[in-house]
Amino acid sequence: xxxxxxxxxxxxxxxxxxxxxxxxxxxxxxxxxxxxxxxxxxxxxxxxxxxxxxxxxxxxxxxxxxxxxxxxxxxxxxxxxxxxxxxxxxxxxxxxxxxxxxxxxxxxxxxxxxxxxxxxxxxxxxxxxxxxxxxxxxxxxxxxxxxxxxxxxxxxxxxxxxxxxxxxxxxxxxxxxxxxxxxxxxxxxxxxxxxxxxxxxxxxxxxxxxxxxxxxxxxxxxxxxxxxxxxxxxxxxxxxxxxxxxxxxxxxxxxxxxxxxxxxxxxxxxxxxxxxxxxxxxxxxxxxxxxxxxxxxxxxxxxxxxxxxxxxxxxxxxxxxxxxxxxxxxxxxxxxxxxxxxxxxxxxxxxxxxxxxxxxxxxxxxxxxxxxxxxxxxxxxxxxxxxxxxxxxxxxxxxxxxxxxxxxxxxxxxxxxxxxxxxxxxxxxxxxxxxxxxxxxxxxxxxxxxxxxxxxxxxxxxxxxxxxxxxxxxxxxxxxxxxxxx
Numbered sequence: 001x002x003x004x005x006x007x008x009x010x011x012x013x014x015x016x017x018x019x020x021x022x023x024x025x026x027x028x029x030x031x032x033x034x035x036x037x038x039x040x041x042x043x044x045x046x047x048x049x050x051x052x053x054x055x056x057x058x059x060x061x062x063x064x065x066x067x068x069x070x071x072x073x074x075x076x077x078x079x080x081x082x083x084x085x086x087x088x089x090x091x092x093x094x095x096x097x098x099x100x101x102x103x104x105x106x107x108x109x110x111x112x113x114x115x116x117x118x119x120x121x122x123x124x125x126x127x128x129x130x131x132x133x134x135x136x137x138x139x140x141x142x143x144x145x146x147x148x149x150x151x152x153x154x155x156x157x158x159x160x161x162x163x164x165x166x167x168x169x170x171x172x173x174x175x176x177x178x179x180x181x182x183x184x185x186x187x188x189x190x191x192x193x194x195x196x197x198x199x200x201x202x203x204x205x206x207x208x209x210x211x212x213x214x215x216x217x218x219x220x221x222x223x224x225x226x227x228x229x230x231x232x233x234x235x236x237x238x239x240x241x242x243x244x245x246x247x248x249x250x251x252x253x254x255x256x257x258x259x260x261x262x263x264x265x266x267x268x269x270x271x272x273x274x275x276x277x278x279x280x281x282x283x284x285x286x287x288x289x290x291x292x293x294x295x296x297x298x299x300x301x302x303x304x305x306x307x308x309x310x311x312x313x314x315x316x317x318x319x320x321x322x323x324x325x326x327x328x329x330x331x332x333x334x335x336x337x338x339x340x341x342x343x344x345x346x347x348x349x350x351x352x353x354x355x356x357x358x359x360x361x362x363x364x365x366x367x368x369x370x371x372x373x374x375x376x377x378x379x380x381x382x383x384x385x386x387x388x389x390x391x392x393x394x395x396x397x398x399x400x401x402x403x404x405x406x407x408x409x410x411x412x413x414x415x416x417x418x419x420x421x422x423x424x425x426x427x428x429x430x431x432x433x434x435x436x437x438x439x440x441x442x443x444x445x446x447x448x449x450x451x452x453x454x455x456x457x458x459x460x461x462x463x464x465x466x467x468x469x470x471x472x473x474x475x476x477x478x479x480x481x482x483x484x485x486x
Contacts, residue, residue, distance in 0.1 A: 023295035023296065023297045024052065024053050024073075024297045025053070025297075025298055025299075025300065026051070026052075026053030026054055026055060026073075026075075026297070026298070026299040026300070027046075027051055027053070027054055027055070027299060027300045027302060027303045027320065028054075028055045028057070028264075028265060028299050028300065028301050028302040028303065029042065029054055029055065029056055029057070029063075029302065029303045029304070030057065030302045030303070030304060030306050030309075030319075031057070031306075032306035032307075032308040032309045033304055033305075033306055033307060033308060033323050034307050034308055034323075035323045036304075036323065037304075037323060037325070038062075039060070039062045039063045039065070039066035039067075040066050041325070042063070042066065042303075043066045043067055043070060043072075045303075045321065045325045046070070046072060047070060047072075051072070052071070052072055052073060053072070053073045053075075053297075053299070054067075054072055054073070054074055054075070054299075054303075055074075055075040055077070055114065055264060055299045056074065056075065056076050056077055057077050057079065057117070058076070058077055058079050059076040059077065059078075059096075059099075059100035059101075061100075064076070064100070064104045064108050064110075065104070065108075067108045067109075068104070068107035068108045069107050069108075070109075071109055072109060073109050073111045074108060074109060074110045074111065074112075075110075075111065075112040075113070075114055075264075075299075076100060076101070076110055076112075076113055076114070077113070077114040077115075077116075077117065078096065078113065078114070078115045078116060078133070078137070079116075079117075080116050080117060080119065080122065080123050080126070082096070083115070083116045083119065083123065083126050083129070083130070083133055084126055084129065086115075086133045086136060086137065087126065087129030087130065087132045087133035087136070088129055088132070089136070090136045090139065090140075092136075093133065093136030093137050093139070093140050094136070094139075094140040094143070096137070096140075097137060097140035097141060097144065098140070098144075101113070101140075101141070101144075101146065101150065102144050102146070105146060105149075105150075110149075110150055111149065111150060111151065112150060112151045112152070112153065113137055113141075113150060113151070113152050113153075114153060114154060114155055114195060114264065115130070115133050115134050115137055115152060115153070115154045116130065116133070116154050116155075117154075117155050118155060118156060118157040118197065119154060120156060120157070120160055120173075120176050120179065121156075121157045121159055121160065122157070127176070127179050128179070130154060130179055130183065131179060131182045131183050131186060134152050134153070134154060134183070134186055135186060137152050138152045138186075138190060147190070151190065151191070151192040151193065152190065152192055153187060153192045153193055153194065153195045153262075154183070154195060155195040155196070155197055155264040155265065156194070156195065156196055156197065157197055158196055158197060158198050158199070158243050158246075158247070160172055160173050160176060160180075161173075161243070161246050161247055161250050164242065164243055164246035165227065165229075165236075165242055165246070166229035166230060166231060166232075167229055167232075167234075167236070167242055167245040167246040167248075167249050167290065168229050168231040168232045168234075168249050169231065169249070170246035170247070170249045170250045170253075171249075171250050171253045172250045172253075172254070177254075180254065181254060184251060184254060184256045184259060185256075187256075187259050188256060188258065188259055192259075193259060193260040193261060193262045194247065194251065194259050194260070194261050194262070195261075195262055195263075195264045196243075196244070196247055196261055196262070196263055196264065197263070197264055197265040197266070197301075198240055198243050198244065198263050198265070198266045199265070199266060199267070199301075200238070200239035200240050200243075200266075200268070201267075201268045201269065201314075203239050203243070204239065211239060212225075223235070227242065229289075232289075232290075234289035234290060235289060236289060240266070241288045241289060244261060244263070244288050244296055245288045245289060245290040245291075247261055248261065248288075248290055248291065249290070260296075261296050262296065262297045262298070262299075263296055263297070263298040263299065264299050265299060265301040265302075266298055266299070266300065266301060267300050267301040267302065267318050268318075269314035269315070269317045269318050270305075270317050270318075270319075270328050271313060271314065271316075271317035300320065301318050302318050302319055302320070303319060303320055303321060304319040304320075304321055304322065304323060305317050305318065305319035305321070305322050305323070305328060306318070306319065307323075327423075347423060347425065347435065347436075347437065348408060348421050348422070348423055348435075349400045349403070349404075349421070349422050349423070349424070349425060349426055349433060349435055349436075350396075350399045350400045350402070350403035350404075350412070350413035350419050350420070350421060350422075351396040351399065351400060351419065351420060351421075351422050351426055352392045352393075352395040352396045352399060352418060352419060352420075353417075353418050353419060353420045356392070356417075356418040357418065358391050358392075360415075360416060360417075360418045361391045361392060361395040361418055362391050362395075364395060364398075364399070364415040364416060364418055364419070365391060365394055365395045365398050365399075367415075368395075368398035368399060368401070368402045368415075369398055372398075372402050373405075374398050374401040374402050374405065375401065376394075376397075376398055376401075378397065378431065379394050379397055379398070384429070384430040384431045384432070385397050385431035387431075395418070395419075396426055397426075397431070397433060399413065399415055399419045400426065400433050400434060400435065401433075401434045403419075403435075404434040404435040405434070425437075
C-alpha cells in the first residue's frame with residue numbers, strides 16, 4: 001500500500017484545562033539529526049511559525065539562552081541518565097535547578113520540568129526514586145520562590161494503563177501502585193498534572209487489525225461503528241480519546257479525580273517503510289467523552305524529522321519540518337492564531353507533483369475543469385495561463401483553483417496523489433493564480449469564480465473520473481481532542 005501524506009487543518013477548540021488556563025498545542029524538539037539546526041535557527045523557526053510552547057528533552061544551555069526574551073513557554077527535562085543522582089540527593093537536585101532553571105528563568109519562560117521520561121517502562125530500576133526526584137526538584141523551586149510558576153511532573157507511557165477499553169474499567173498496572181499513589185498525591189498537592197504520552201499509531205500497528213484505521217485517525221465514524229463503553233454509555237470515535245479517558249478513570253480508581261492531563265507526546269509519522277503501510281499524520285482536539293469541552297494540552301512529536309533515530313523508516317519521520325525548516329506538510333492551528341508552515345501569511349497553493357504520471361494529471365485536470373467546477377478559461381489558447389502548454393502546468397493551475405475555491409479544506413489538494421501543497425506562489429508573468437496576493441482584474445479577492453451552470457466554455461468534459469472522488473477528505477477536530485494537530 002502506498003504511503004500517504006495528508007495535509008490536515010487542526011481545529012483547535014480552545015477551552016479550559018483547569019480554571020484559568022487555556023489548552024494549547026506545543027512541539028517537542030528532538031536533536032537526532034545529522035544536520036541539526038543551531039539553537040538560533042530553531043528559535044527563528046519557532047517564532048516564524050508562532051509556536052508558543054515547546055518541550056526540550058534536556059536543559060540545553062544554548063537552547064535556553066536562544067529562547068530568552070521570546071515569551072515561548074518552555075518545558076525542560078531531566079534526562080533519564082541524570083535521574084538516579086537527583087533522586088538520591090537533595091543537593092544534586094538543588095544544583096540542577098540552580099544551573100538549569102534559576103540561571104535562566106528571569107529571561108526564559110520556563111513553565112514546567114519533566115523529570116525523566118517513561119521511567120516505569122523504560123528505566124524501571126529507577127522507579128523507586130522517581131517520586132523523590134520530583135520532590136527534591138520541587139523543593140529547590142520552593143526555595144527559589146519558583147514553585148507557583150513552574151510545575152513538576154514526569155511523562156508516562158500509556159502502556160502503564162491496563163485494560164484501557166472500556167475506559168471506565170481501566171486501571172494502572174498495580175505493580176506500580178507503590179509509585180503511582182505517592183506520585184499522584186504529589187501532583188495533587190502541588191497543583192501539577194499527569195504527563196502522558198499517547199500514540200494511536202502504535203496502538204493501531206500493534207492491534208493486529210483489531211483497531212480500524214479510521215478509529216486511530218479521528219476520521220468520522222457512523223454511530224454503529226463507534227466504540228461504546230457499556231458502563232458509562234459514552235461513545236468513542238477515536239483511540240486518543242479512549243486512552244486519555246482511560247487515564248482519567250485509572251486515576252479515579254485510586255481516588256484521584258481532580259488531576260488534569262497534559263499529553264507530552266503524540267503524533268503520527270508522515271512516512272513509513274513497506275511493513276508500515278499506513279503512516280499518515282493526523283491529530284485531533286475537541287475534549288473527551290468523559291470531559292467534553294475540556295481540551296487536553298498536547299505536545300506534537302515532533303518539530304524535526306530525526307534521520308539519526310534507529311529503527312524503521314517511520315521512526316525517522318515524525319517531524320513537522322526537515323532540518324532546513326521546510327514543512328513536511330502544512331499544518332494549521334486555527335483558533336490559536338498559529339500556523340505550522342513556512343508561510344506565516346497563511347498563503348498556500350496546490351500544485352502538481354513533480355514527476356507525476358501525465359495520464360493521472362490529465363484525468364485530474366479534466367475532473368477539476370468539469371465536475372470540480374473550476375473556471376479553467378485562463379488555460380484556453382490566447383489566455384494568460386495557456387503557456388507553458390503542458391499538462392503539468394495546466395494541472396497546477398486547475399488544482400490550485402479548486403483548492404482555493406474549497407477554502408483549502410483538508411484533502412482538497414490530493415487528486416489521487418498527484419498534487420501537493422507549496423508555500424511558493426506559482427503565478428508567472430500575467431498568469432495570476434487564485435490565492436495570490438498579486439493583482440489581476442480577472443480575479444475577485446484573489447480567487448477565481450466557478451463557472452455558472454449555463455457557462456460551458458471553460459469546463460472540459462470529464463474523462464475517466466465523473467464522480468469527483470479525487471480528494472481524501474479527513475475531517476478532524478484536532479489531535480488531540482484534548483489538544484492539539486494534524
